């Protein structure tokens with residue numbers, strides 16, 4: 001989690017004044033995918049109408065042309081043909097123009113809806129609770145963001161619009177055919193039903209293959225990301241070939257699954273053309289048998305040909321729908337992430353440092369997928385912890401004891417499975433979540449260095465900071481000596497993720513940024529982790545003794561400087577095992593003394 005909360009859903013928020021319970025969810029309206037498309041409903045209907053009209057023009061063109069050719073063979077006067085000639089020209093021009101309009105309006109809607117949807121998915125991913133975000137932000141999330149969201153375009157352009165046009169045009173063809181030769185109507189009806197059955201059968205048969213394609217794509221995305229992001233580690237550990245081979249195997253499995261889908265598509269299309277030809281022949285045969293004249297026979301047969309052709313896209317639409325439905329559902333699931341709840345009348349936080357109280361807090365993360373553990377990992381198990389305003393408290397404990405989760409709970413970044421959090425004496429839920437996020441923040445383990453100058457990275461925390469404040473924060477974080485040694489000082493440009501800085505320099509920059517923010521509750525998660533022990537202890541001492549500042553919750557593995565902390569909290573398996581002053585804790589046998597002795601031994 002990034003304590004700086006760079007990403008938020010503010011731009012797309014909707015007021016949910018009618019939500020019950022005094023609080024209202026914040027963010028985009030629920031309703032998932034359709035709510036992103038609904039604003040463009042008029043354009044979508046226009047695209048549908050244009051598509052239907054284009055198909056009808058095509059039908060009219062063939063029917064009028066058939067009539068014209070057959071009638072011309074009877075050598076009537078020119079006047080008897082003039083209307084049909086105009087109609088043929090009109091239908092031909094109309095078909096082209098309307099098809100163009102349909103494509104224009106359809107793609108316009110699809111692209112607008114995609115842009116809207118991408119923003120919403122991005123918002124939803126950014127507010128996904130910590131437990132779930134770990135899985136979502138991997139390669140799988142990348143697939144969802146890109147391929148799954150793109151699939152929505154296909155639902156509109158390749159499923160919905162062709163299906164509407166097919167149904168209307170098939171029905172119109174049936175009417176024209178039945179008017180030309182009444183007995184031919186049921187024959188054409190039979191052909192149309194056969195195509196619909198073929199479409200459904202193709203979609204059902206292709207469902208499993210489409211599911212395999214989607215699953216293989218996901219696996220390939222995750223493996224590709226592993227190979228790209230972990231390239232250096234893979235080379236160091238000599239595992240590059242193995243990982244590349246696994247990614248290659250994934251790509252081959254995807255290819256096989258896609259071939260299966262393509263083969264089925266070819267079979268369904270071939271069968272569709274066969275039905276089309278047979279239907280036209282059968283209609284002509286029935287028309288001749290019914291004693292219709294050659295004009296009616298030509299009109300009925302060619303209309304049947306076009307009507308079935310118009311319905312043929314149903315097969316590919318149904319198959320594509322089967323393929324994109326899982327993507328549609330996955331994006332829907334991401335969008336269904338409940339937005340943080342915001343009180344109807346948020347209470348302002350009191351000024352100055354705030355007290356923090358965690359009462360019976362329980363936090364459970366879903367067990368990592370693929371771990372085989374199933375269920376959940378309990379990170380905090382009924383934790384009670386109160387920190388008075390302005391106090392500087394160190395939180396220590398073995399790895400996995402729940403220290404970082406305590407910080408995430410205090411800043412409201414993680415969902416509680418039980419208990420409550422009080423800030424400044426009031427339930428934190430009565431405050432605006434954005435205000436809480438600004439008031440309770442600092443340095444998290446996965447804080448990010450942005451591409452830009454060192455100065456810009458620091459000012460991100462407090463754009464209005466003076467040069468003096470900048471220098472003080474940098475000095476406290478031992479960043480000043482780093483800045484002075486850089487070629488362009490504060491204006492030195494660093495790459496995304498701190499590229500161009502050493503691990504320790506990056507850590508100092510992130511700490512300086514957190515100190516510059518100077519919030520009412522400062523959270524620092526292992527701020528000196530990447531530094532040598534002497535500097536780490538110096539910085540810890542500085543953080544615990546610096547004048548001013550807010551309430552401090554400092555997670556650390558270094559105990560040497562904790563004599564300066566107002567209190568040390570020792571955590572074990574999601575609970576507070578011990579708490580008190582450093583000296584008092586050392587005086588009794590217990591986990592703190594064990595940690596201390598382990599540190600001495602390591603030193």
Ligand SMILES: Nc1ncnc2c1ncn2[C@@H]1O[C@H](COP(=O)(O)OP(=O)(O)OP(=O)(O)O)[C@@H](O)[C@H]1O
Pocket residue numbers: 130131132134365366367368377378379397398399400401402403404405406
């Ligand atoms: N996103 C997550 N998904 C699943 N489990 C998680 C997640 N984050 C933390 N956990 C689990 O919750 C427990 C507490 O994690 P936490 O990060 O709070 O421990 P910690 O004391 O800060 O550890 P460390 O000192 O190693 O940073 C651990 O068992 C961890 O595996």
